[in-house]
Amino acid sequence: MAKDNSTDASNRASGAGDADTQFGFQAEVARLLQIMVHSVYSEREIFLRELISNGADACDRLRYAAITSPGLLSHDPDLRLTLSVDAQARTLSIADNGIGMSRAELIANLGTIARSGTRAFLEAAEKKGGGELSAIGQFGVGFYSAFMVADRVDVLSRKAGSKSVHLWRSDGMNGFDLTKAPKEQAGSLARGTIVTLHLKDDALDYLKEEELARIVRAYSDHIPFRIDFLSRHDGKEERRQLNTASALWTRPKSEISEDQYKEFYHHAGGLFDTPALTIHYKAEGRHDYNVLLFVPTMAPFDLYDPSRAGRVRLYVRRVFITDDADILPGYLRFMRGVIDSQDIPLNISREMLQKNPIAAAIRKAVTNRVLSEIKALADKDKEKFEALWTSFGAVLKEGLYEDMERRDALFEIARFQTSKGEGWRSLADYVADLRPGQTAIYYLAGDSIDQLRGSPQLEGFAARGLEVLLLADPVDNFWVTTALGFDGKPFQSITQGSVDLSAIPLLEEKAKKKKAAEETAPEDAKLVERLKSLFADELSDVRVSSRLVDSPACLVAPEGGPDRGLGKFLENRPGGGSVSPILEINPSHSLVRALAAEGKGEGKGKASSDFDDLAWLLLDQARILEGAAPGDPARFAERMNKFVLGGLK
Ligand code: ADP
Secondary structure, X not given: OOOOOOOHHHHHHHOOOOOOEEEOOOHHHHHHHHHHHOOOOOOOOHHHHHHHHHHHHHHHHHHHHHHHOHHHOOOOOOOEXXXXXXXXOOEEEEEEOOOOOOHHHHHXXXXXXXXXXXXXXXXXXXXXXXXXHHHHHHHOOHHHHHHHOEEEEEEEEEOOOOOOEEEEEEOOOOOEEEEEOOHHHHHOOOOEEEEEEEEOHHHHHHHXXXXXXXXXXXXXXXXXXXXXXXXXXXXEEEEEEOOOOOOHHHOOHHHOOHHHHHHHHHHHHOOOOOOOEEEEEEEOOOOOEEEEEEEOOOOOOOOOOOOOXXXXXXXXXXXXEEOOOOOOOHHHOOOEEEEEEOOOOOOOOHHHHOOOHHHHHHHHHXXXXXXXXXXXXXXXXXXHHHHHHHHHHHHHOOHHHHOHHHHHHHXXXXXXXXXXXXXXXXXXXHHHOOOOOOOOEEEEEOOOHHXXXXXXXXXXXXXXXXXXEEEOOOOHHHHHHHOOOEOOEOEEEOOEOOOOOOOOOOOHHHHHHHHHHHOOHHHHHHHHHHHHHHOOOOOOEEEXXXXXXXXXXXXXXXXXXXXXXXXXXXXXXXXXXOOOOEEEEOOOOHHHHHHHHHHOOOOOHHHHHHHHHHHHHHHHHHHHHOOOOOOOHHHHHHHHHHHHHHHHO
């Protein structure tokens, strides 16, 4: 950890410019910088987008702060960014007159504290061999991309309203120094931040005005502040505006190109894929507001962060208020973009926003609109929609138990893997294919789709041509047990209670097999009794199954409690109790027949031990098929080897 061996007091005592202090980079930041410094990434021009984006955020934040402290803006109300070059010194500067950074903020933001995205970025960059550096902004570490093109970076900053100006300097290798800026330099900066890049030998193109203009147009045209190029001719300053600088979301759709939407999404969303869906409209009536929202294509790295924080930016009459107001419900936290209200009071605090009735009305209307647009995509472009569902379905399903009001709307867009085969199925598809006599929507919940597909519990359903929803997202356990049903059909777990499938006829081939099995039935009662007493500590019951066709046994949950999927989920949580399951056996299976034959020996000597060992194998096998471990793995292996070796002789 870096050590700061100066104090503000000692700086003040010794005057501006001296009392240098040196800081080491935090370990992960140092690794990240290594990647930047040695990067041979071809699209490194994105550094400019990142620095401009930071400058624009700083202007947004100042404008917000000025709502309550107008004095902060008064000397220089015209917020803007300024690019300038010094060809001789080979430097490019990016200046903003935004909020600026104090000494402590410079230390915290630029190098000594790893942000949550630092590690995630390192993992992504190391996995992809550095090929994905363009996504750096997503991880909240965009500043460091400056070191792709510069071998030294100076950051001069004056926090709005502050008397002191500080200078941060680094070569990206060993750490940074932080000093009070020399008087003259301090005098040149009334407010905000100037980032000066000492360009590498191979990055001198970024001294050219036209090259900078091209990059600004390509990535930053939509930035709602002016971005100027400042040149000096014969001692005179000249400004040329490089971007359009209007708030994109207030412009009519017809004037906006795909590319402009995409750039804006990159800036406002901090994500660098192509949005799967763009929703742009103006609401007028009781409340007036502009909405420009995007559904990303790929899941952002922090999608499952416990904070469930949203990232939609809230503006009031074009003034940025916050991007953490959770203006949309948690299950839409993957949405990016802007909502700009005409009516919310400008001086509202972030806390008050939660209770503001206009914000609540906007939340309601925009949520409905987003769901209906997603539904429209499902109807219009199946492939695109399914990609969206693959990325965000598990998050949208959170709405099924959080948002009763929109449960039906969410059921309409929800897609499922089912026992019918690969590919997504809607509940409407499911209900359209009900078998005669089928009155419930069957489901099987567990940890992974592959494991669920191999579950013995499915067999009796497959034998009757009954489709079963396979639910493998943790959130499924919650909604499926609270939802009343869909289209009048209740959801029913196939691993809970006794399932009566007798009303539904077997498909032909399976019917024959079942008939043959029934002929041996009388011995089974005895076998069941013996298993019950053997497993009295493990199981709550043993019974003959109507679920099984090909497998010898499976576990199910007793009636009334959680089903097997939810039961196992709860068991794994701290303080979660366990419910003893029921073992169901398939009397037509040869293993069960062998067990019944063994049982006739009436439990003395060798016969007894064979019976017990075989019975334990049957139970452990049922556990393994659920994705659990055998009760005692060593004994399991021993028993299995005994029978395998017996068979080999
Ligand atoms: P991000 O901008 O995504 O948060 P960065 O690494 O680009 O990540 O910047 C880190 C932080 O440094 C920012 O969140 C901001 O607080 C601060 N910062 C960077 N540039 C500026 C600037 N020009 N003005 C004010 N603060 C800045």
